[in-house]
Amino acid sequence: MLRIISTLLLFLLVLPTHAEVPLTGFFTATKACPALQSISRETNPGGITTKPGTTYDLIAGNKAAPTHLWILVPGADPDRRWVSVDCGTQSAQTAGQTPPAAQPSYRGTQYILAVNWQPAFCETSPSKSECRTQRANSFEATNFTLHGLWPQPRDNEYCNVSRSDRYASEEGRWRDLPPLDLTLALRRELDEVMPGSQSNLDRHEWTKHGTCYGTDQRTYFSDALDLMRALNASKVAELFANSIGRRITLTEIRAAFDQSFGLGAGERVSITCAEDGNRILITELTIGLTGHIDGSESFGNLIAGASPADGGCRSGQVDAVGFR
Numbered sequence: 001m002l003r004i005i006s007t008l009l010l011f012l013l014v015l016p017t018h019a020e021v022p023l024t025g026f027f028t029a030t031k032a033c034p035a036l037q038s039i040s041r042e043t044n045p046g047g048i049t050t051k052p053g054t055t056y057d058l059i060a061g062n063k064a065a066p067t068h069l070w071i072l073v074p075g076a077d078p079d080r081r082w083v084s085v086d087c088g089t090q091s092a093q094t095a096g097q098t099p100p101a102a103q104p105s106y107r108g109t110q111y112i113l114a115v116n117w118q119p120a121f122c123e124t125s126p127s128k129s130e131c132r133t134q135r136a137n138s139f140e141a142t143n144f145t146l147h148g149l150w151p152q153p154r155d156n157e158y159c160n161v162s163r164s165d166r167y168a169s170e171e172g173r174w175r176d177l178p179p180l181d182l183t184l185a186l187r188r189e190l191d192e193v194m195p196g197s198q199s200n201l202d203r204h205e206w207t208k209h210g211t212c213y214g215t216d217q218r219t220y221f222s223d224a225l226d227l228m229r230a231l232n233a234s235k236v237a238e239l240f241a242n243s244i245g246r247r248i249t250l251t252e253i254r255a256a257f258d259q260s261f262g263l264g265a266g267e268r269v270s271i272t273c274a275e276d277g278n279r280i281l282i283t284e285l286t287i288g289l290t291g292h293i294d295g296s297e298s299f300g301n302l303i304a305g306a307s308p309a310d311g312g313c314r315s316g317q318v319d320a321v322g323f324r
Contacts (some may be wrong), residue, residue, distance in 0.1 A: 018061040020070065025090060027071050028055045028109075033087035035073050048076045051081055053291030053305035055109045058090065063323070075154065111289040113227050114147035120194060120281035120319040121145075124274050130195035134321045139192050141321045142241040143232045146194040147284065149204040149224040151212045159212040169207045174200035177207055180217050190221055193228050216250060223293040230299035231287075234260035240318050248282070249315040261300040268306045273313035282316035 028110030029050035037043045039062060050056070056071040059080060068082045069090065118140035122131035134140065158166050168176040180202060182190065191197050202221070210220040231237060236256040239248065252267025272284040291298070 001174050020062060021064055021066065021214055022060050023058045023069070025058045026055050027058050027088050027090045029053065029083075029088040031087055033083050035071070035076065035081035036068075037078060037081060039068050039082050041275075045078070045241055046076060048081060050074060050087055051290055051305060051307070053109060053301070059268045074273070077149050099188060110152040111293075111302075112150040112152060113224070113231075113287045113289055114150065115144040115228070115231065115285050115287070116196075117282055117284070117318065118145045119321045120274065120276075120283045120317075122285065123281060123319060123323065126323055128196070129198040133195075133198070136321050138321065142244075143193075143237060144226055144228065144240070144285070145196070146190075146228050147196070147201075148209055149213070149220070149227070150209045156212045157208050158239055161207055161211055165184075165207055169256055176243045176304045177203035179203070182218060182221065185219060186218060186225075189225055193225060226293065227289075227299055227302075230296040233296075236260055243318045244320045245318065247315055247317045250311045250313070253285075254311070257303070261303050265300065265303045267308040268303050270309045271316065272310035273316040276319075280316045281319050282312070282313075286312075
């Protein structure tokens with residue numbers, strides 16, 4: 001009997017003081033806060049903090065009127081963490097309740113914006129349709145062009161895509177993919193800013209990445225073009241346009257991002273280079289973004305919310321239109 005009583009007391013001691021209340025929905029961080037494994041002990045393996053602008057899946061509250069929310073933090077170990085309710089906003093329902101009218105969720109609001117310096121890209125892919133039509137007065141001669149807007153993490157691809165369309169995308173048979181449903185004005189702007197649409201790059205990017213964005217095709221490409229307008233109106237595009245034919249460094253590029261979008265913006269940027277004979281050419285920039293894309297003016301805040309990135313190659317030449 002004594003053993004039974006002791007066991008019962010031990011069981012009661014390890015019960016939580018407050019029962020967790022299951023929740024569904026999302027928590028969007030508005031500031032950096034500790035993401036705790038245990039509220040009472042304030043343990044935080046890995047020193048994990050929430051990232052402003054990032055949306056996390058909700059699991060539970062610590063009680064009916066919660067002071068802390070249990071969220072899923074991808075990449076953390078363990079990945080289920082407690083955060084204070086005043087660290088962000090929530091869209092949540094108690095499990096079993098009827099949810100309110102659906103709103104766009106923008107789950108996992110982390111992206112990579114990949115942009116090309118098209119003349120350098122064409123040095124490595126001269127047979128592409130868009131590379132055979134380059135001219136000295138073309139848009140891409142002095143502006144960045146759109147490669148794609150990629151929801152993160154990197155394996156967040158091909159959402160609800162048929163097997164045949166996925167195979168066509170992966171195998172480079174992009175003309176076999178369904179045409180996009182875009183307005184005439186959006187189609188014209190996209191064709192200019194994304195010359196690769198001549199090779200059906202736009203269909204491939206929608207199939208692989210856009211289907212995971214959480215919106216329709218028009219919103220996905222409109223948001224991407226908003227970001228491109230901000231970038232091409234910045235000191236970064238000015239640096240490239242004024243440096244055609246000469247080598248520039250990662251340090252110079254990052255400084256231009258800082259000047260245009262705020263201190264630290266450049267740390268969210270990586271550059272990709274390719275060998276072309278005895279030259280090293282800058283072919284692409286990848287820019288980390290976190291948050292909700294809301295027009296061109298949101299670009300700076302989106303960069304500020306992202307994590308620092310490996311810079312990639314350290315320097316390269318800005319190529320001119322035409323083949324050497």
